[in-house]
Amino acid sequence: MSSDAPPEGRSGPTAGLRCDFCGESVPSVRRVALDQDYDRLQTPHRELYACPACSERKEKSRRGLER
DSSP states (O other): OOOOSSOTTTTOOOOBBBOOTTTOSOOOBBOEEETTTTTTTTTTOOOOOOOOOHHHHHHHTTTTOOO
């Protein structure tokens, strides 16, 4: 997430949340941490947070539904 602060809970403030994919300031972000045959919690990587629209596009692309 492109913010100095960690993501807040659903009841917390949302100011400062930014999608790492489109760069937009958004009220909420998502992060998928597990996938079939790949455990992102155990593989070293940079954590990326996506707005709902980018998350949906990424999921469709991952499934091969969108290119």
